[in-house]
Amino acid sequence: xxxxxxxxxxxxxxxxxxxxxxxxxxxxxxxxxxxxxxxxxxxxxxxxxxxxxxxxxxxxxxxxxxxxxxxxxxxxxxxxxxxxxxxxxxxxxxxxxxxxxxxxxxxxxxxxxxxxxxxxxxxxxxxxxxxxxxxxxxxxxxxxxxxxxxxxxxxxxx
Amino acid sequence: xxxxxxxxxxxxxxxxxxxxxxxxxxxxxxxxxxxxxxxxxxxxxxxxxxxxxxxxxxxxxxxxxxxxxxx
Numbered sequence: 001x002x003x004x005x006x007x008x009x010x011x012x013x014x015x016x017x018x019x020x021x022x023x024x025x026x027x028x029x030x031x032x033x034x035x036x037x038x039x040x041x042x043x044x045x046x047x048x049x050x051x052x053x054x055x056x057x058x059x060x061x062x063x064x065x066x067x068x069x070x071x072x073x074x075x076x077x078x079x080x081x082x083x084x085x086x087x088x089x090x091x092x093x094x095x096x097x098x099x100x101x102x103x104x105x106x107x108x109x110x111x112x113x114x115x116x117x118x119x120x121x122x123x124x125x126x127x128x129x130x131x132x133x134x135x136x137x138x139x140x141x142x143x144x145x146x147x148x149x150x151x152x153x154x155x156x157x158x
Numbered sequence: 159x160x161x162x163x164x165x166x167x168x169x170x171x172x173x174x175x176x177x178x179x180x181x182x183x184x185x186x187x188x189x190x191x192x193x194x195x196x197x198x199x200x201x202x203x204x205x206x207x208x209x210x211x212x213x214x215x216x217x218x219x220x221x222x223x224x225x226x227x228x229x
Binding site: 070071078147148151154155 | 175176186187188191195
């Protein structure tokens, strides 16, 4: 007989999972907010937000790898869509570029500099996100196909 | 958890693939595969959907003796 050290029943276990899910959301949003506030207060750069960036990156990478490994794309769709990927890349890049340009203007009071910052950040982030989404979509599609093939093989063998 | 051979048999009797059963009840094929392999313990709601789709009863597909469950 297996030794079970977990004293929670199944309902308590499910509630704990929900609590942990909410805790992770708070941690992600909190880290983003902490990074944003420190960028506004101390200016752009990674030296004073290195720890926060590292934790956020680790959490995000774990989530992406775990989801891809288990054949999960999102709650809305089981298949990646180029249109959705481009839309999200555009929206995130736009917000990031606007925030960075606003911080730049607040610090240096130079319109041209702020516009240049906006353009550079927008293009760089859009390209980065588009590539990251394209690579992740391709890896996810391959992993999904592999899971399907494994299930097919096991179904035939049984 | 042991493999759910009763569910697999009921599905084969209905001449359905895992994918067809999954589509019928609105879950992924991976979920059906995991239930049949005994890797996932479905909720009672999902058990009922599977039973309705396979024209079976809960007892037929998901009953386990207490001793089997403890092992």
